[in-house]
Amino acid sequence: MTTRLSARDVTLGYGDRVVSTRLTLDVPDGAFTAVVGPNGCGKSTLLRAFVRLLTPDEGAVTLDSRSVSDLPAKGLARELAFLPQDPLAPEGITVRQLVARGRYPHQSLLALWTPDDERAVAEAMVTAEVEDFADRQVAELSGGQRQRVWVAMVLAQDTPYLLLDEPTSFLDITHQYRLLALLSRLRNEGRTVIAVLHDINQACRFADHLVAMKDGRVAAEGAAADVVDAALIKDVFDLPSVIVADPVSGTPMVVPE
Structure with missing residues (x-):
């Protein structure tokens, strides 16, 4: 091993x-x-x-x-990407915005957002089956839907x-x-x-x-x-x-x- x-x-x-x-x-x-x-x-x-x-x-x-x-x-x-037991989403944040936070470790001061970031977020939302409510606020979702959004954020981190x-x-x-x-x-x-x-x-x-x-x-x-x-x-x-x-x-x- x-x-x-x-x-x-x-x-x-x-x-x-x-x-x-x-x-x-x-x-x-x-x-x-x-x-x-x-x-x-x-x-x-x-x-x-x-x-x-x-x-x-x-x-x-x-x-x-x-x-x-x-x-x-x-x-x-x-x-290392980590999903804790009880994550808290900022008030008013949308699904797409929350998933995009998974890209923070890959960004630099010179290039804050790249096509790779966009692609990683889109793929993570599809994989976690949350793309249909990407523009809804996280607070509006059911507990199960929110959990899938957090999984998408971890996937977008691409670790x-x-x-x-x-x-x-x-x-x-x-x-x-x-x-x-x-x-x-x-x-x-x-x-x-x-x-x-x-x-x-x-x-x-x-x-x-x-x-x-x-x-x-x-x-x-x-x-x-x-x-x-x-x-x-x-x-x-x-x-x-x-x-x-x-x-x-x-x-x-x-x-x-």
Whole structure:
């Protein structure tokens, strides 16, 4: 496994509240990594550390063996695109304007907007299926529509890494699977995807690499077929279950007892 993005012996927290202690994780290049676990186990905290929104108290998050804290902000934003759980759109902003903000890392003082920027925004809106309401204000949209707009903004950033914290929130079941299929396609095209997912069965079906977290630590990681069993689900989620084969993908499927 090759990796450019890593967390090495990191201790993460908020003030006096420690979330993770000496956590180490290598993100596989060119893979779709799904991070799963119960609420409050440190999934979102880990993603925030990867994109420098949270500085480790100990250890380091590195990209190409360099601490992300040492990288220029725009340089890091050209590598890592991040969709948080509850993003807020400025008042009065339209869909097209919000998606266009994803191009900020690629702009310079000499060329503030280019044909490449225009093309990236248009393609991102089509891919995320939001082009039909491009000129509407974001505040007018449903929760699911807004979530797709935020996904479009991340896509417009055009980075080799996509980090998404619960990207299927607010989406109906159809758009959940369309988004996960899209992330799989982007992985096939060479992107590295890291997503926090709540649905363990969706994670097993779509992800190459599963990271199960509990109490701020990595309880297990690897291919779903190698790590998901009833003992892991009981340990991580405190849920008695049986594991069967997904009838469509053949990947593990968790059935609560």
